[in-house]
Structure formats: structure tokens, C-alpha cells
Amino acid sequence: xxxxxxxxxxxxxxxxxxxxxxxxxxxxxxxxxxxxxxxxxxxxxxxxxxxxxxxxxxxxxxxxxxxxxxxxxxxxxxxxxxxxxxxxxxxxxxxxxxxxxxxxxxxxxxxxxxxxxxxxxxxxxxxxxxxxxxxxxxxxxxxxxxxxxxxxxxxxxxxxxxxxxxxxxxxxxxxxxxxxxxxxxxxxxxxxxxxxxxxxxxxxxxxxxxxxxxxxxxxxxxxxxxxxxxxxxxxxxxxxxxxxxxxxxxxxxxxxxxxxxxxxxxxxxxxxxxxxxxxxxxxxxxxxxxxxxxxxxxxxxxxxxxxxxxxxxxxxxxxxxxxxxxxxxxxxxxxxxxxxxxxxxxxxxxxxxxxxxxxxxxxxxxxxxxxxxxxxxxxxxxxxxxxxxxxxxxxxxxxxxxxxxxxxxxxxxxxxxxxxxxxxxxxxxxxxxxxxxxxxxxxxxxxxxxxxxxxxxxxxxxxxxxxxxxxxxxxxxxxxxxxxxxxxxxxxxxxxxxxxxxxxxxxxxxxxxxxxxxxxxxxxxxxxxxxxxxxxxxxxxxxxxxxxxxxxxxxxxxxxxxxxxxxxxxxxxxxxxxxxxxxxxxxxxxxxxxxxxxxxxxxxxxxxxxxxxxxxxxxxxxxxxxxxxxxxxxxxxxxxxxxxxxxxxxxxxxxxxxxxxxxxxxxxxxxxxxxxxxxxxxxxxxxxxxxxxxxxxxxxxxxxxxxxxxxxxxxxxxxxxxxxxxxxxxxxxxxxxxxxxxxxxxxxxxxxxxxxxxxxxxxxxxxxxxxxxxxxxxxxxxxxxxxxxxxxxxx
Numbered sequence: 001x002x003x004x005x006x007x008x009x010x011x012x013x014x015x016x017x018x019x020x021x022x023x024x025x026x027x028x029x030x031x032x033x034x035x036x037x038x039x040x041x042x043x044x045x046x047x048x049x050x051x052x053x054x055x056x057x058x059x060x061x062x063x064x065x066x067x068x069x070x071x072x073x074x075x076x077x078x079x080x081x082x083x084x085x086x087x088x089x090x091x092x093x094x095x096x097x098x099x100x101x102x103x104x105x106x107x108x109x110x111x112x113x114x115x116x117x118x119x120x121x122x123x124x125x126x127x128x129x130x131x132x133x134x135x136x137x138x139x140x141x142x143x144x145x146x147x148x149x150x151x152x153x154x155x156x157x158x159x160x161x162x163x164x165x166x167x168x169x170x171x172x173x174x175x176x177x178x179x180x181x182x183x184x185x186x187x188x189x190x191x192x193x194x195x196x197x198x199x200x201x202x203x204x205x206x207x208x209x210x211x212x213x214x215x216x217x218x219x220x221x222x223x224x225x226x227x228x229x230x231x232x233x234x235x236x237x238x239x240x241x242x243x244x245x246x247x248x249x250x251x252x253x254x255x256x257x258x259x260x261x262x263x264x265x266x267x268x269x270x271x272x273x274x275x276x277x278x279x280x281x282x283x284x285x286x287x288x289x290x291x292x293x294x295x296x297x298x299x300x301x302x303x304x305x306x307x308x309x310x311x312x313x314x315x316x317x318x319x320x321x322x323x324x325x326x327x328x329x330x331x332x333x334x335x336x337x338x339x340x341x342x343x344x345x346x347x348x349x350x351x352x353x354x355x356x357x358x359x360x361x362x363x364x365x366x367x368x369x370x371x372x373x374x375x376x377x378x379x380x381x382x383x384x385x386x387x388x389x390x391x392x393x394x395x396x397x398x399x400x401x402x403x404x405x406x407x408x409x410x411x412x413x414x415x416x417x418x419x420x421x422x423x424x425x426x427x428x429x430x431x432x433x434x435x436x437x438x439x440x441x442x443x444x445x446x447x448x449x450x451x452x453x454x455x456x457x458x459x460x461x462x463x464x465x466x467x468x469x470x471x472x473x474x475x476x477x478x479x480x481x482x483x484x485x486x487x488x489x490x491x492x493x494x495x496x497x498x499x500x501x502x503x504x505x506x507x508x509x510x511x512x513x514x515x516x517x518x519x520x521x522x523x524x525x526x527x528x529x530x531x532x533x534x535x536x537x538x539x540x541x542x543x544x545x546x547x548x549x550x551x552x553x554x555x556x557x558x559x560x561x562x563x564x565x566x567x568x569x570x571x572x573x574x575x576x577x578x579x580x581x582x583x584x585x586x587x588x589x590x591x592x593x594x595x596x597x598x599x600x601x602x603x604x605x606x607x608x609x610x611x612x613x614x615x616x617x618x619x620x621x622x623x624x625x626x627x628x629x630x631x632x633x634x635x636x637x638x639x640x641x642x643x644x645x646x647x648x649x650x651x652x653x654x655x656x657x658x659x660x661x662x663x664x665x666x667x668x669x670x671x672x673x674x675x676x677x678x679x680x681x682x683x684x685x686x687x688x689x690x691x692x693x694x695x696x697x698x699x700x701x702x703x704x705x706x707x708x709x710x711x712x713x714x715x716x717x718x719x720x721x722x723x724x725x726x727x728x729x730x731x732x733x734x735x736x737x738x739x740x741x742x743x744x745x746x747x748x749x750x751x752x753x754x755x756x757x758x759x760x761x762x763x764x765x766x767x768x769x770x771x772x773x774x775x776x777x778x779x780x781x782x783x784x785x786x787x788x789x790x791x792x793x794x795x
């Protein structure tokens with residue numbers, strides 16, 4: 001039989017059994033759709049920084065700091081300059097300084113732009129970033145020049161040519177008028193470097209001192225460029241082709257050792273650009289906090305693959321069950337001279353046809369849903385003409401073809417085993433109790449969605465635990481306001497007139513925070529021994545405002561103490577304190593001890609902390625409010641902000657908003673697993689529905705005989721449903737230990753975590769059972785209530 005005839009037969013079979021065809025295609029659409037989304041996401045993540053022209057030859061310089069036991073991605077500016085002059089292996093260099101938030105004026109409003117860096121014109125040639133308008137010729141040497149990305153240019157100038165036009169910006173409370181020198185092509189989203197606005201390195205140097213949060217001894221721009229200390233800049237090196245990295249790294253390390261000082265030792269190394277996104281988990285990076293999570297990416301890819309398997313299992317189960325009713329057709333074709341090869345070919349074509357019919361609908365579903373799913377995952381990926389799309393389509397086509405061929409082959413091989421004579425005589429060719437492969441596949445499907453549902457419950461439980469745990473400070477009624485250029489004392493005096501404002505204090509960072517300051521200071525009891533603690537600088541009344549429990553001494557108070565430090569309980573032993581109160585630390589005498597509190601996320605254990613008094617370093621304002629009449633109180637704060645000077649816009653966050661940002665990745669993971677669980681349940685339910693429909697048809701005569709002999713509807717339904725109940729039970733036993741192990745591994749990421757409760761697995765199992773019974777009971781009831789005469793009239 002020709003390919004054309006096989007294709008016609010396949011279409012006739014699909015059209016003849018519309019219900020099973022629809023179920024199979026629907027399941028494959030869901031499976032292939034989610035695989036399409038996962039492929040786009042995974043390929044974009046794995047392709048981080050691959051868009052840069054010289055990505056395989058670009059390295060950034062790292063430094064291991066012995067004093068704080070951390071590896072830093074930020075190193076002294078002079079390193080790249082000196083290395084280029086000494087080492088022939090270097091083709092070019094560039095520096096990057098993260099300027100953080102800059103506000104850009106549009107009409108009368110200042111808009112905050114978070115992705116702003118300072119660098120030199122060589123940055124563009126090293127990374128292969130195209131300049132679309134203007135020129136970089138005078139960028140490095142002319143004061144007051146800035147560069148805009150294409151999207152930011154459109155945002156502020158529309159279709160006008162921005163080159164040569166002026167733009168008002170505000171940085172660290174000061175206003176500047178800058179001239180647009182050039183517009184460059186947007187840097188792809190899947191890049192470690194984020195920059196929509198670029199300032200010159202001279203501009204950054206001039207204003208760097210205003211943003212230093214340490215007791216640095218570097219006094220001016222010249223020494224910023226020349227000093228062999230400080231962690232402000234990222235040094236990028238473009239190496240020549242064929243450079244032996246290990247040999248060159250040894251030279252670089254020797255350069256660092258030669259220029260180390262007693263207080264700032266340099267232990268330099270190199271990190272490939274391609275390794276930055278996934279390989280920076282243990283690196284302190286002041287430029288960007290965005291990091292890839294390879295483990296989570298692998299989990300997502302694995303779950304997507306499992307969902308495709310569950311969708312394929314649907315077709316396999318339905319096709320093999322359906323083959324039981326088509327064996328006479330196969331036998332007749334054999335009698336008429338059809339070869340075994342032709343019959344197998346027809347079944348493979350039919351199977352592949354179904355998968356390829358589902359593919360365009362899967363692509364459409366993926367295209368529609370990808371923006372929402374990407375947003376859920378914290379990205380903005382879309383299906384567009386790109387290298388990732390071509391790769392995704394190629395992989396998807398291979399997966400689709402493989403699924404169709406494998407499914408058709410397995411069904412055809414099984415059909416070929418049927419005895420020709422027995423089939424034509426109408427003898428029983430199979431026993432309902434021997435479909436071991438089919439049972440195993442159904443059990444696998446159910447085990448997958450039990451695992452996903454239980455995982456979703458656990459992640460949600462851990463997130464709730466993080467929000468409800470006692471963090472050591474009072475969360476209710478606590479808000480944070482970015483200070484900007486506001487007068488802290490004047491604002492505090494104004495708002496404390498309102499009885500709904502209980503207290504206010506300035507702070508460098510307000511707990512909980514992802515920001516960290518590592519301090520290495522002499523141990524009080526042994527001055528020649530250095531110890532590592534976390535640092536924080538605050539204003540008067542900080543402990544009171546945060547609701548910290550003072551276990552010894554007192555809070556900072558203008559009337560009692562104008563200098564000194566607070567420490568947490570964990571710092572007592574670390575600092576080697578004995579009398580504690582009044583003992584002299586490197587930052588002043590200890591005036592009080594507060595109970596341990598979670599300064600950072602629950603992923604990290606509480607560490608020794610020293611809190612210094614320095615109102616001038618307050619970047620944020622913590623305010624404790626009464627929880628009654630909050631909208632009116634916020635309006636009052638906004639009005640007081642407008643009346644107390646400064647140009648920084650009023651903005652605020654409640655503690656729960658901060659927690660949402662802090663656990664954003666965990667919340668996203670929970671939502672993603674939940675969505676995948678729903679899809680897995682939908683696919684498995686489709687398969688169970690189709691299977692129960694076919695099994696009901698195959699047992700229609702048996703049901704008729706039982707009803708004639710007095711069997712009740714309840715007994716018939718029990719007979720048809722009991723297999724599914726057993727399958728769910730076995731799936732539960734399989735899924736529980738696997739899920740338990742995986743969840744324990746995930747919880748290891750948290751220093752403080754919820755219990756892995758038994759009810760998580762019990763509820764997941766009950767849900768699986770309920771969904772399975774709801775899915776199959778309708779067909780069981782229809783089969784049980786059918787008139788037995790219809791089944792037995794031809795016997």
C-alpha cells in the first residue's frame with residue numbers, strides 16, 4: 001500500500017473515532033505547548049550573554065578577599081589598565097560602574113531608570129554593541145555626554161533624532177543637564193549587562209564619593225583611578241585568540257600579589273563572560289543581583305519533559321486500547337494481501353499525523369500563553385524570529401516526529417502479535433488483566449501529578465512560613481521610604497506631630513533586605529585577631545522603630561548616647577565581649593544589645609551584626625504607623641514629604657511588599673509548579689476519560705450479561721472504577737518517597753524552614769483519587785445504565 005493510501009486510511013480512522021482523536025490531539029496540544037514554552041525559556045536562559053560578539057574571549061576580573069572570605073566581582077580600577085600595559089595577551093579592556101537609579105526628566109516629571117552604568121567607548125567594540133545614531137568619538141573626553149538605548153530614546157524623544165539634544169537627569173539628589181551623544185541598539189534581555197542609559201566614566205568618578213558606603217580612604221577621582229584598593233568597578237578583559245587562560249591567570253595573580261597592601265590583599269582570578277549568569281552564586285557583585293538558577297532551570301526542563309511523556313502516554317494507551325477493536329480490520333487486510341510492513345507503516349503514519357496535527361495548535365497556544373508564563377518566571381521572553389526560535393522549532397519537530405513514530409511502532413508491534421485465525425473466528429485475543437504496560441503508564445501519569453501537586457503545596461507552605469515567621473522585629477505598620485535628597489531630621493520632626501506616627505528612624509537598609517555590608521574588625525578580647533560581622537548604619541531610635549527587643553543597655557538616644565554601637569546577641573561571642581556594655585569596638589563602645597533578628601532572607605542563618613550610629617548614611621526612612629486609618633496616614637506622609645524640601649519623589653513600601661520582592665523567585669517557582677501541575681492533571685484526566693470510554697465499550701457485553709443476571713448499577717460502577725482506584729493507590733506509593741526526597745533537597749536552601757508535613761502527601765493523594773474518580777465515573781455510570789438488550793441483541 002502506497003504512502004498516499006496509508007495517509008487516506010489514517011484520516012478515515014481519525015474521522016471515524018472523533019472522540020478519541022479529539023482527546024489525543026487535546027492532550028498533545030497541552031504537552032507540546034508546554035514543551036514549546038519550556039524550550040523558549042530554557043534556550044534563552046542557556047543563551048545568556050551569547051549575543052555579544054566576543055563572548056568567548058571576554059573575562060571579568062575577580063578578587064578573593066581574605067578578610068571577609070568572599071570573592072568579589074568588583075576590583076580596583078587600575079587593574080585592567082596595568083594589566084593591558086604589561087601583558088600582550090590582552091587585546092582591549094573596559095570598565096563598568098553601576099550607577100544604580102538615575103531619574104530622567106520627561107515634561108515636568110522625573111522617571112526612575114534603574115539600568116544605568118558608566119563605562120568607556122571601548123565597551124561597545126569589546127561587546128559588539130551597534131551604535132545606531134550619533135558617534136562615540138568625543139564620549140570619553142567631553143563632559144556632560146550620555147548614551148541612550150534605542151528603547152529609552154523612543155521613550156523620551158519619540159521619533160525625533162535625540163543626538164545633540166539635552167536631557168535633564170537627577171543623580172544622588174543633584175540635577176544635571178546632559179547631551180545625548182549617541183543611540184545604541186538595545187542589549188538583549190538575556191544578558192548579564194543591563195544598560196538603558198550609559199554615562200561616561202569621568203561622570204561616575206566625579207560623583208562616586210557621594211555613593212560610598214564604607215570608611216574608604218580614597219579622597220578624589222585621581223586616586224579612584226590609581227589606588228590598588230576599593231571594590232567599585234568591574235574590570236573586563238578582551239583576550240586575544242589562543243591565549244592559555246591558566247597561564248595568563250597566574251600572571252594576573254602575581255600582579256595582584258605584587259600590589260597588595262597589608263589592609264587590602266589581592267588574590268585575582270578570571271571568570272568567563274559565559275559563566276557569569278549561572279556561575280556567580282558565591283560571588284559578591286555590586287553591579288547586578290540578577291543570577292541564573294541552573295538547578296531550577298533543569299527542574300523546569302525535566303517537568304516539561306515529564307508532561308510531554310504524560311501526553312504521549314495518553315495516545316499510547318488510547319491507541320493500544322483502540323487497537324483491540326480494530327484487530328479484525330488488520331486481519332482482513334492481511335488476508336487481502338497487505339504486508340506486515342505496510343500495516344506497521346500505516347499505524348506509524350496515523351500516529352505521526354495526530355502529533356503533527358497537534359503541533360500548530362500547540363505553537364499557537366504557546367505563543368498566546370508565553371508572555372504570561374514568562375512574566376510569572378520574571379522574564380519577558382516571546383516567540384519571535386531568532387536563533388532560539390529556529391532551534392526550538394527544530395527540537396520540537398524532532399520531538400513531535402519521535403513521539404509519533406514511537407507511539408505508532410509500539411501499537412503496531414502489539415497489533416501484529418494477534419493470531420490471525422483467532423481474530424477472524426472472534427475468539428478472545430487479550431485478557432483485561434494483562435495490560436501491564438498500559439497500567440504502568442497510567443500509574444506513571446498519576447504519580448507525576450501527585451508529585452507536582454505535593455511540591456506545589458510545600459512551596460506555598462514555605463512561602464507562608466516566611467511571611468508569618470517572627471523575624472525578630474515587628475512587621476505590622478512598618479513602612480520604608482527611600483530618602484533620596486530629603487532632609488531626614490526635618491521630615492521626622494514634621495511627621496511625628498501626627499499621633500498615628502509612632503516613631504521614625506533613618507537606616508542604610510531596612511530589614512529585611514538583600515543588601516549586605518561585610519565588616520572585618522579586631523576582636524575586642526584579642527586585638528590581633530580579625531573577625532567578620534555584618535554591618536549596618538542607622539539613625540537615633542532605630543531599635544524602637546523596628547520593634548527590636550533590647551536585652552541589654554539602650555537604643556541610640558540623643559539625650560543618652562551620641563556615639564557607639566548596638567550589637568545582636570550572636571555578635572557577643574564573635575567579638576569576644578565579656579562585660580559587654582561599654583566595651584570598646586572598632587566603631588565605638590557597645591551601648592546596647594538587641595535580640596537576634598533576620599536582617600536577610602530565611603535562606604540565610606542569622607549572623608553576628610554590629611549596628612553603628614551614622615544618620616548621614618541613611619538611605620531609607622523606617623516609619624512605625626498605627627494600623628488604623630492607614631490611607632489617611634499615608635496621605636499625611638505624602639503631604640509632609642512635599643512640604644519638607646527635596647526633589648526625590650515620594651515612594652513607600654510595607655514590610656510585606658518587601659518580603660514579596662525578597663521571596664519573588666520562590667513565589668514564582670510556586671506559581672510555575674502550580675501551573676505545570678494543573679496542566680499535568682488536565683492531560684492525565686483526558687487520558688483517563690478516553691481510557692474509561694474505551695474500556696466501557698470493550699466490556700459492554702460483560703456488563704450486559706451482569707445486568708441480565710441482576711447486577712445493580714452500583715456494583716457495575718464499582719467493577720469499572722476499582723482498577724482506577726488501585727492505580728491511584730500504587731501511584732501514591734511511588735510518588736511519595738520521590739517527592740519527599742526532592743522536597744527535602746529544596747528545603748536545604750533555607751536556613752529556617754517549615755516542616756515537611758504528612759498532610760501534604762495525603763491531600764495530594766486524595767486530590768488525585770478525587771480527580772480520577774470524577775473523570776471516569778461519568779463513563780462508568782453511562783455504561784452501567786445502558787440497556788443490556790443493546791449489548792446482547794446480536795449474541
